[in-house]
Amino acid sequence: MINAFLFALSVTLPNVFLLILGKILRVKNKISLTFCNEASALVFHWGLPLMLFISLVSEPIDYGTQLKLVSAGVILTTLLFAGAEFYAHLFIAEPKDKGSFVQGVFRHNLGIVGLALIQNAYGASGIHAGAVYMGLITILLNIYSVITLSRTASGTLPEKAFQLIQKIAKNPLIIAIFIALIINYLGWRVPETLLKTSQYLAAIALPLALICAGATFDFNSIKQTGGWRDAAVQASIGRLIIAPSLAVLIGLVFGFRGEQMGVLFLMTATPVAAASYIMAKAMGSNATIAANIMGITTVGSMFTTAIGITLLRSFHLM
Numbered sequence: 001m002i003n004a005f006l007f008a009l010s011v012t013l014p015n016v017f018l019l020i021l022g023k024i025l026r027v028k029n030k031i032s033l034t035f036c037n038e039a040s041a042l043v044f045h046w047g048l049p050l051m052l053f054i055s056l057v058s059e060p061i062d063y064g065t066q067l068k069l070v071s072a073g074v075i076l077t078t079l080l081f082a083g084a085e086f087y088a089h090l091f092i093a094e095p096k097d098k099g100s101f102v103q104g105v106f107r108h109n110l111g112i113v114g115l116a117l118i119q120n121a122y123g124a125s126g127i128h129a130g131a132v133y134m135g136l137i138t139i140l141l142n143i144y145s146v147i148t149l150s151r152t153a154s155g156t157l158p159e160k161a162f163q164l165i166q167k168i169a170k171n172p173l174i175i176a177i178f179i180a181l182i183i184n185y186l187g188w189r190v191p192e193t194l195l196k197t198s199q200y201l202a203a204i205a206l207p208l209a210l211i212c213a214g215a216t217f218d219f220n221s222i223k224q225t226g227g228w229r230d231a232a233v234q235a236s237i238g239r240l241i242i243a244p245s246l247a248v249l250i251g252l253v254f255g256f257r258g259e260q261m262g263v264l265f266l267m268t269a270t271p272v273a274a275a276s277y278i279m280a281k282a283m284g285s286n287a288t289i290a291a292n293i294m295g296i297t298t299v300g301s302m303f304t305t306a307i308g309i310t311l312l313r314s315f316h317l318m
Helices: 002-027 033-057 064-091 095-106 110-122 124-149 157-170 172-186 192-203 205-216 219-224 231-253 259-268 274-282 287-314
Strands: none
Touching (some): 002 205, 064 124, 095 287, 110 287, 124 157, 157 172
């Protein structure tokens, strides 16, 4: 248990430090909300897309061998999305809050924390499986995110549907993934100069997103809405407890053991992705709730992931 906890701590603690740094800088007036808005736009349009692009063009991808794992991921993500939407319809009043809540439940951090956990657990073979899983599931995550964050759009049903399709087609993250998958499939090589320039821009994505999320984190809003009844707290419970538990159940249904169960669980047990805050900010949803979910799940995942790893290893499932 101690080793599992220290392992989870080593992966998630740097993210916690960046969130804390953002809050300190905001309290000391070293950065402003205007800076956070502009930085979030930079990360959304350039940093995160290039980070995903680089991770998918670096090595060849064998989709056929990972079909079963990806299928489990599609079912898991869809169930989490549908369940969160149903819960939000019943219990979350404000339309702007619903999108951030739903995204906080189903959107997990595949590209950073997920791959880091898998690499530490399984090495190169795990990274190969994780890369395929990440590439295809990230497309689904972004489509569902655009759907849930577009609920405040105005107009008739056909107009809303057309606006939704436009937002999905224009989403920088989805565009980057599709281009990367095409390049990978065709076996093209990205010129070294262009790749290195992209790496520089990609390197700012996670730290800048976490600093801005920390600056936007509002603990008072959680206290004022009654602790666990706050939308961010409820979404965090869904992300940290319900989502990984459902992942294990689906893994058992698919007959997963060892690496496949480990990849499915570790990818799902991660905190909410930094992109959730960036997309909420960019699409006019409640960015404060998104930032609060990021803060809660980043800290909380250290404990829930360690407990999950310990239990799965005890039952020889991963």
